[in-house]
Amino acid sequence: MNYDSIQFKVEGGVAVLTLNRPDRLNSFTRAMHLEVRDALTRVQADQSVRVLVLTGAGRGFCAGQDLADRAVDPGAPSVDLGAxxxxxxxxLVLTLKNLPMxxxxxxxxxxxxAGANLALACDIVLAAKSASFIEAFSKLGLIPDTxxxxHLPRLIGPARAMGLAMLGEKLSAEKAEAWGLIWRCVPDDxxxxxALAMAKHFAAAPTxxxxxxxxxxQASYANTLEQQLQLEADMMRELGNSHDYREGVAAFLAKRSPQFKGE
Structure with a gap:
């Protein structure tokens, strides 16, 4: 697929997907969704990819849905937003959550x-100091989707989540970090x-x-403590048989840098 709405590249085990409709603050259209889906399918199929970086072009990350792409007049037939x-x-959210990296x-x-909640669906969120997060759905009579x-109540608690969702106020990147909504706020430049330094770290890590x-x-939200402890045991059993665990121990004992394969 040739991309018009995104940019995508893979280098050194790092995939970078850039939303690229800067004139529309990288808001989503159907065509853009299909391009993002195609790029993520390539990430899943490429065994060399060890980490994904998602970002936006221009002055915005993502303004959510491009309303012009599904414009509806008050007297026109309604649009099925659920579809x-x-x-x-x-x-899209489930794909990001289930990527094995x-x-x-x-x-x-x-x-x-949706742009704010797309960011929150990622594992680690870095934000420029000039960035902001807005749960704008309430201004259109909608709920926070994506x-x-x-994510919101689990990341920052029900009181703050409810305030953001119902008031639709802008939350600065610095306050988002202070609230625990994101990992870190950094200077714009x-x-x-x-992000790429972190990605390179992960690309060399035990994926x-x-x-x-x-x-x-993710499982911990639904599991009891007993179920989670058993899951930990099962995962540790499998990881203990992996190449990377053996390599990590050998490197530690030999006082050398490990050479992980992500296996």
Whole structure:
């Protein structure tokens, strides 16, 4: 597929997916969804990829849905927004959550609506100091989709999640870090340097262990303590038989740098 709405490249085990509709603050259209889906399918199929970086072009990360792409006049037939969620936004979130590798989001500007919740679906979120997060759904009579109603209360608690969702106020990147919504807020001019440095670290890390960490945290929301302890035992049993565990121990004992394969 030739991409018009995104940029995509893979180098040194790092895949970088850039939303590329800067004139529309990288808001989603159907065509853009299909391009993102294709790129993520390539990430899943490429055994050389050990980490994914998601970011946006221009002055914004993502303004959510491009309303012009599904414009509806007050007197016109209604649009099935649930179908849009089911066809595009929900599968996108699940794909990111299920990727067997770390997913870093570099939020370079405003992240609004589905764009904000797309960022929160990633494993680690870095944001430029000028960036902001806006749960804009309430201004249109909607609810936070793209996993927003799931991630927000778990990340920052029900009181703050409810305030953000109902008031639709802009949350600065610095406050987002202070609240624990994101991992780190950094100066604008070093955002991609920080994101790519982290990506290179993960590309040389024991990827299978990182993928299991993702799965374990996600399972913990539904598991009892006893179930989670058993899951930990099962995962440790499998990881203990991996190449990377043996390599990590051997390197530690030999006082050398490990050479992980992600296996």
């Amino acid at each position: 849009s969620v089911e066809e595009f936004y929900a599968p 770390p997913v870093i989001c570099a939020v370079n500007g405003v992240a609004a609506g 996993g927003g109603t799931w 070093v955002l991609m340097d920080e 299978k262990g990182l993928a299991f960490t993702k799965r374990a945290f």
